[in-house]
Amino acid sequence: MKEILNIKNTKERIDRIEDILASVASGDMDARINSEIEDDFSGIEAAIDLLINDLTDELRQRENMQKELENKLSKIQDQQKTILQQQEDLLELSSPVSKVWDNILILPVIGTLDSQRTQVMMENLLQKIVETGCTISILDITGVPTVDTQVANHLLKTVTAARLLGAECIISGISPAIAQTIVHLGIDLSAIRTKATLQDAMIFAMKQNKRADEVRALGNLALPNEKTD
Amino acid sequence: MNLHEKRIPIIKIHDYLIVPIQVDMHDKLAIQLQSQILEEIAKTRAKGVLIDISVLEMVDSFIGRMLSGMASMAAIMDTSVVIVGMQPAVAITLVELGLEMPGVDTALNMEKGMEMLERRLNSRKTDSF
Numbered sequence: 001m002k003e004i005l006n007i008k009n010t011k012e013r014i015d016r017i018e019d020i021l022a023s024v025a026s027g028d029m030d031a032r033i034n035s036e037i038e039d040d041f042s043g044i045e046a047a048i049d050l051l052i053n054d055l056t057d058e059l060r061q062r063e064n065m066q067k068e069l070e071n072k073l074s075k076i077q078d079q080q081k082t083i084l085q086q087q088e089d090l091l092e093l094s095s096p097v098s099k100v101w102d103n104i105l106i107l108p109v110i111g112t113l114d115s116q117r118t119q120v121m122m123e124n125l126l127q128k129i130v131e132t133g134c135t136i137s138i139l140d141i142t143g144v145p146t147v148d149t150q151v152a153n154h155l156l157k158t159v160t161a162a163r164l165l166g167a168e169c170i171i172s173g174i175s176p177a178i179a180q181t182i183v184h185l186g187i188d189l190s191a192i193r194t195k196a197t198l199q200d201a202m203i204f205a206m207k208q209n210k211r212a213d214e215v216r217a218l219g220n221l222a223l224p225n226e227k228t229d
Numbered sequence: 230m231n232l233h234e235k236r237i238p239i240i241k242i243h244d245y246l247i248v249p250i251q252v253d254m255h256d257k258l259a260i261q262l263q264s265q266i267l268e269e270i271a272k273t274r275a276k277g278v279l280i281d282i283s284v285l286e287m288v289d290s291f292i293g294r295m296l297s298g299m300a301s302m303a304a305i306m307d308t309s310v311v312i313v314g315m316q317p318a319v320a321i322t323l324v325e326l327g328l329e330m331p332g333v334d335t336a337l338n339m340e341k342g343m344e345m346l347e348r349r350l351n352s353r354k355t356d357s358f
Contacts, residue, residue: 123317123321126321127317129337130316130317130337135341157321157324157325160324160329161317161324162320163335164319164323164324164329164330164335165317165335165337166312166313166314166315166335166336166341166342167337215348216344
């Protein structure tokens with residue numbers, strides 16, 4: 001029993017350490033033991049203080065980093081919102097349907113088509129057909145560089161849907177490259193009326209208009225005849 | 230009694246029958262309507278049938294098939310069927326379902342449908358002479 005530990009007020013100091021540790025654990029990072037007594041136990045107390053200091057620094061750093069990350073995240077989210085908004089605007093802008101003549105709608109398509117854009121186009125065109133009551137619509141794809149299977153399918157669907165509504169849809173301006181792709185892909189466009197240029201389509205549409213008028217006139221003439229039958 | 234309340238009216242005007250569908254179609258009603266229209270065609274010897282579906286928000290595959298089936302049945306009975314006023318959303322759904330209804334005539338509205346039938350009737354008359 002040579003070595004006898006020189007510790008004063010053991011009970012109180014251990015209690016104090018416990019208190020400090022408890023308050024640190026509950027979030028009070030300013031709590032320190034700060035013992036003024038110099039003996040065998042004070043080393044441990046100093047070590048605990050140092051550990052608490054380190055812990056506080058680490059926590060501060062982490063908080064700062066988190067804040068930074070949150071800032072960046074919100075910035076990115078803002079940017080994403082803008083991009084989405086612009087995409088929507090672009091979609092709206094990219095499918096203008098205009099009535100150019102009695103009974104005739106034109107939808108000029110410029111740029112590369114993807115499924116989403118063709119979907120919006122289809123909806124816009126059908127909506128416009130119902131709104132205006134035009135029975136002939138021209139889908140001009142002169143400004144489209146390439147077409148893939150999905151897009152060709154969508155175009156087919158658009159034409160079929162227009163037919164279901166009771167309107168005719170003409171596709172004009174199919175470029176040599178697109179014609180090649182469509183035939184290579186094995187897509188059958190024979191059920192769809194296609195014209196070389198927008199001009200041809202326009203002429204065809206106006207002829208259809210004229211014919212409809214003539215038939216209407218004929219019908220009006222035929223009605224009185226019917227009564228004499 | 231309940232069935233009678235839900236009957237869809239079939240209106241005869243000159244040579245045409247007009248069928249305005251204004252209630253949500255369910256399968257039983259569709260089958261009932263089909264036979265009802267065919268009987269009416271036989272009774273009135275109508276030359277054309279206009280089915281107005283402008284208020285229908287939803288047409289499922291069954292109704293779609295019923296409509297196209299009806300067109301072919303009526304064609305055998307020497308009557309043309311025109312589907313009138315389909316909504317864009319309905320058209321898109323039918324196309325997505327692959328129900329493209331070949332051989333069924335469609336028109337944007339009742340007026341245009343009537344014109345279409347008249348045109349067809351006239352051409353048939355000139356053919357026969």
